[in-house]
Amino acid sequence: MTATAEKTEEVGAVESFTVTLKILRHDPDGLDGREPGAEYWEEFQVEAHATDRVLDALHAIKWEQDGTLAFRRSCAHGVCGSDAMRINARNRLACKTLLKDLNPARPITVEPIKGLPVEKDLIVDMEPFFASYRDIMPFLMPSGPTPERERLQSPEDRERFDDTTKCILCAACTTSCPVFWTDGQYFGPQAIVGAHRFIFDSRDDGEWDRLEILNDQAGVWKCRTAFNCTEACPRGIEVTKAISEVKRALTSGEV
Template sequence: MEQPGQSGTAEPTTSGMITVTFRIRRFNPEVSADASWEDFTLEIDSKDRVLDALHRIKWEQDGTLTFRRSCAHGICGSDAMRINGRNRLACKTLIKDISPEKPITVEAIKGLTVLKDLVVDMEPFFQAYRDVMPFLVTSGNEPTRERFQSDEDRARFDDTTKCILCAACTSSCPIYWNDGQYFGPAAIVNAHRFIFDSRDEAGEQRLEILNDKDGVWRCRTTFNCTDACPRGIEVTKAIQEVKRALITRRF
């Protein structure tokens, strides 16, 4: 792991600026069928984020560098990428925390089609998300007031409400990488959010969907997803809770 104490060891200057090399995986189908690494060196504040560095590269060095970002503050989940071999949000990763004395590798998240540079096709990811019905399902008349829920009932699924659909967990999952139809951690997390919601009435349906051959039972409990989640969701625990719900439902 990175030690915070190491910050600034890479050519410290009075202004806190350091020279950092970014090794970025470039792919442009309009130029070549092959992806390749390209190095960019820039002088940047060590307390800046990787996203700031990407902006600087795009604005000052190479305008063709392509990546997604919207809010740039860790809420929208657009800029998940593989930084130094780990899935992170570029807007939440400080350069000083990821050993800037060595070249910092930045590449697109794995398991999804790379369209250009760091941009991937998220459609299969959202397909799996839609498959688990990530919306409130109720029966009967709509109440005239809010649907009440106790603090305990709300706390039951609090962890999984934090998901921002950045795909960092799903694209870190070795089962998702391989040639399968596994739903992926993010879809299961969002199913968990409604399965354990006391106001929702389609938990049984969602469990049946996740009981599929490519549902929760393909999870191998490698904890990659929990490690990758930029929101600190205990993803693997949520998947295990869905498994437990499936088993206790039947026996």
């Protein structure tokens, strides 16, 4: 039994290689003689397989080389949205990015997502991001009496906001936006995606409350269609299209 298992392992062996991860670290406490709040690059060598993701490499570093490395992750399967980071200068989920797709021959740079205050290493303060999401009231606001059974909706009506229901609040879009980098007041792509999900929902009646909020100076009109958000979204949401639809609802007055 054991012999058979060993044999299959050799036959189906996954290609393995050494990768270098260059991580932008942030030390809030100033350990090892550093200034508190010091930022520095640190390189780690990791033995990895072709099936390994950036998250696996980060685990290998934290568990086997340097336990002080701090990063967020929860489900590790691209659903919870905890491990968005800037990998090779692009926002991605560490758990959805295979090392072999990133040219492992060169060092892979890993930085915290930009535009939010860094707390430690790859962990940022997500509160400004969540505050914008709360501002657009991401909950059903129906009018009239509560029905005795489900609120029905036609497949066509459901289709209108289908794309924006995929959002996992990982902040990859908002922190890839050049407008958000320079103006933290901007709601950011994610809050607009969150609003879009309810604005175009036929069961919801709070669309004009949300549109009024997004018509603000720091709202949708800050979008300069740079398309960074659409390219960053790990869920493949057409973020710029959603923002564009909100803009059109505001200019035409029709939802």
